[in-house]
Amino acid sequence: MNNTPPEKSSTSDNAFLRIENLVKEYGAVAAVDRVSLTISKGELFALLGSSGCGKSTLLRMLAGFETPTSGKIFLDGKDITDVPPYERPINMMFQSYALFPHMSVWDNIAFGLKRDGIPKNQIESRVENMLQLVQLKPYAKRKPHQLSGGQQQRVALARCMAKRPQLVLLDEPLGALDKKLREQTQLEVVNILEQVGLTCVMVTHDQQEAMTMSSRIAVMSEGKFLQIGLPSDIYETPNCRFVADFIGDCNMFNGTLVVDEPDHVVVETPECRHYVGHGITGALGMDVSVAVRPEKIAVSRTRPEGEFNFCEGEVVDLAYLGSYTTYHLKLKSGMRLKASAPNVDRHRDGAPTWGDKVYAHWSQSAMVVLTS
Amino acid sequence: MKFLTRLKNIDWGRSAVLGVPYLWLILFLLLPFLIIFKISMSEMQVSRIPFKDIITYSDGALNLRLKLGNYLFLAQDPLYILTFISSLKFAFLTTLFCLLIGYPFALSMARAKPEYRATLMMLVILPFWTSFLLRIYAWKAILTSNGILNNALIAMGVIDEPLALINTPFSLTLGMVYAYLPFMIFPLYNNLVKQDPRLIEAAMDLGATPWTAFWKVTFPLSMSGALAGSLLVFIPAVGEFVIPELLGGPDSLMIGRVLWDEMFSNNDWPMAASVAVVLILIVIVPLVILNHQQEERGASGLA
Numbered sequence: 001m002n003n004t005p006p007e008k009s010s011t012s013d014n015a016f017l018r019i020e021n022l023v024k025e026y027g028a029v030a031a032v033d034r035v036s037l038t039i040s041k042g043e044l045f046a047l048l049g050s051s052g053c054g055k056s057t058l059l060r061m062l063a064g065f066e067t068p069t070s071g072k073i074f075l076d077g078k079d080i081t082d083v084p085p086y087e088r089p090i091n092m093m094f095q096s097y098a099l100f101p102h103m104s105v106w107d108n109i110a111f112g113l114k115r116d117g118i119p120k121n122q123i124e125s126r127v128e129n130m131l132q133l134v135q136l137k138p139y140a141k142r143k144p145h146q147l148s149g150g151q152q153q154r155v156a157l158a159r160c161m162a163k164r165p166q167l168v169l170l171d172e173p174l175g176a177l178d179k180k181l182r183e184q185t186q187l188e189v190v191n192i193l194e195q196v197g198l199t200c201v202m203v204t205h206d207q208q209e210a211m212t213m214s215s216r217i218a219v220m221s222e223g224k225f226l227q228i229g230l231p232s233d234i235y236e237t238p239n240c241r242f243v244a245d246f247i248g249d250c251n252m253f254n255g256t257l258v259v260d261e262p263d264h265v266v267v268e269t270p271e272c273r274h275y276v277g278h279g280i281t282g283a284l285g286m287d288v289s290v291a292v293r294p295e296k297i298a299v300s301r302t303r304p305e306g307e308f309n310f311c312e313g314e315v316v317d318l319a320y321l322g323s324y325t326t327y328h329l330k331l332k333s334g335m336r337l338k339a340s341a342p343n344v345d346r347h348r349d350g351a352p353t354w355g356d357k358v359y360a361h362w363s364q365s366a367m368v369v370l371t372s
Numbered sequence: 373m374k375f376l377t378r379l380k381n382i383d384w385g386r387s388a389v390l391g392v393p394y395l396w397l398i399l400f401l402l403l404p405f406l407i408i409f410k411i412s413m414s415e416m417q418v419s420r421i422p423f424k425d426i427i428t429y430s431d432g433a434l435n436l437r438l439k440l441g442n443y444l445f446l447a448q449d450p451l452y453i454l455t456f457i458s459s460l461k462f463a464f465l466t467t468l469f470c471l472l473i474g475y476p477f478a479l480s481m482a483r484a485k486p487e488y489r490a491t492l493m494m495l496v497i498l499p500f501w502t503s504f505l506l507r508i509y510a511w512k513a514i515l516t517s518n519g520i521l522n523n524a525l526i527a528m529g530v531i532d533e534p535l536a537l538i539n540t541p542f543s544l545t546l547g548m549v550y551a552y553l554p555f556m557i558f559p560l561y562n563n564l565v566k567q568d569p570r571l572i573e574a575a576m577d578l579g580a581t582p583w584t585a586f587w588k589v590t591f592p593l594s595m596s597g598a599l600a601g602s603l604l605v606f607i608p609a610v611g612e613f614v615i616p617e618l619l620g621g622p623d624s625l626m627i628g629r630v631l632w633d634e635m636f637s638n639n640d641w642p643m644a645a646s647v648a649v650v651l652i653l654i655v656i657v658p659l660v661i662l663n664h665q666q667e668e669r670g671a672s673g674l675a
Contacts (some may be wrong), residue, residue, distance in 0.1 A: 087579075091577055098570040098574040111578050114579050
């Protein structure tokens with residue numbers, strides 16, 4: 001539904017939002033460091049990174065609250081770099097919402113419309129529409145503090161969409177909600193945004209949130225974009241150790257490249273020899289890392305055939321998580337390996353348990369070789 | 373037995389803590405007020421104690437004699453009525469100017485960088501380190517006909533004759549605003565500094581210019597601070613005595629001065645006491661109404 005982009009298009013001709021070499025410096029520190037990005041119309045784009053990576057600063061520059069040190073922002077072809085926030089056709093949903101505490105739900109949603117001098121009857125119908133969309137009609141007269149967290153979040157969403165902005169910014173949109181409500185709301189928000197057909201940039205530190213909600217993700221660290229791509233690209237083909245480690249769980253083997261052929265490579269690490277079923281751009285003898293996700297590792301008591309892609313270890317920890325079980329294996333080299341297996345049977349008879357000697361193995365297409 | 377168990381159930385620690393302010397209010401507010409009220413109903417006499425007891429015992433009869441004449445006189449004599457009105461007027465003007473000057477002051481303090489705020493606060497408190505009387509006298513020196521201000525203006529050639537500044541409604545209001553300004557600034561600053569700056573950003577994001585954002589968000593949210601500041605200025609200003617005495621003039625009579633005159637010049641304690649009672653009522657009644665309204669608004673989320 002949302003994991004596929006409208007079109008695979010980041011060419012400049014249908015770029016709706018274009019950021020060029022944007023820099024924001026605070027003193028000697030660059031919070032955002034020469035960032036460029038194009039987003040097409042209707043896209044739901046996520047900026048993902050840990051706190052302090054510059055994602056919020058970037059979002060605030062898009063909203064107009066921060067002036068870039070250098071660089072340009074174009075929206076629909078127009079340079080909006082120096083346009084004040086109240087003249088930008090961009091609306092933002094704030095972290096923990098920033099609803100006006102002295103106004104009712106209705107007045108909060110109508111606030112932006114009133115600023116545009118829209119006729120009263122039109123404001124009324126627009127607000128009613130919005131209330132309908134976020135299913136808050138019975139709460140129109142309430143004050144924000146009389147609403148639950150989830151309801152406040154929906155008011156904030158309605159408020160930032162009421163003016164039908166060209167671009168919606170979401171700052172940690174669901175950070176204040178508890179886990180259960182968050183998962184439910186994530187899809188709800190995406191549905192509403194798609195229903196209205198808005199282009200959206202969101203900021204989050206929660207990779208699960210980014211992957212559920214967005215069509216494309218940019219992983220940010222220290223003010224720079226490390227990788228931009230589809231959620232599946234970022235997860236399955238991370239382009240560096242940081243991204244591999246930041247998104248999901250990852251086992252990282254460090255070693256050297258010993259065979260470099262166009263259709264396969266072999267990486268030698270202290271734990272095992274990795275046969276990777278695709279070529280990479282590298283040179284023999286260079287230091288590389290092999291990343292394998294836990295769910296791509298199988299655990300068995302019998303020794304797999306062949307000489308590649310397995311290692312022996314002892315189960316030192318075992319986490320039963322309902323839908324799957326995570327094994328923590330201690331390898332001979334001392335490395336800890338995480339492997340997770342879906343619990344397809346209701347009973348765990350015969351499954352490896354604490355202290356068992358087991359083999360962890362994976363296929364030749366399960367790995368990603370990282371050079372940086 | 374029932375009484376004993378009830379006694380046991382009382383949380384004595386809690387009652388003691390809550391009791392202290394009540395005891396304080398009873399001892400130093402309610403009791404003195406009742407004494408003043410009693411004096412206001414008694415008759416004047418020329419003696420060491422300048423009023424008669426309201427309860428007397430003679431010929432086997434207990435007599436309670438309440439004199440309402442002072443209150444009737446207050447209600448009829450135009451001097452008192454005009455003075456009360458003039459007091460309210462000056463207190464109102466003082467409050468208004470304190471609000472007009474104090475609001476931007478408090479706002480700029482609240483919007484200043486956090487590291488400057490302590491210094492700015494210090495500057496507001498600084499005048500309190502000098503005696504209040506001294507500061508009011510200083511205004512006298514500035515405003516008199518050959519005072520600092522007039523001399524400076526003449527020296528600069530702005531005026532030829534010294535302006536009549538001292539002992540006018542102008543000098544009175546100026547002195548009162550000067551003296552009470554901090555009491556407006558503190559509660560306002562306290563309110564404004566706690567406001568979430570993202571509310572302003574949200575308003576601007578939705579298309580409000582900084583000016584609109586202020587009037588639609590900052591200002592309505594600061595009402596409770598403005599109200600607290602206004603009360604802190606208005607209440608003492610109504611009964612102010614020292615500033616009208618030093619900076620006021622014949623056309624700026626205030627009730628505090630009248631009270632003083634009744635008490636110490638005329639030695640008419642009952643009259644002075646009734647003026648005081650009326651003054652207290654004038655201040656307390658609107659306060660109770662305001663408080664009531666605030667509670668209602670608080671209940672509907674407009675604290």
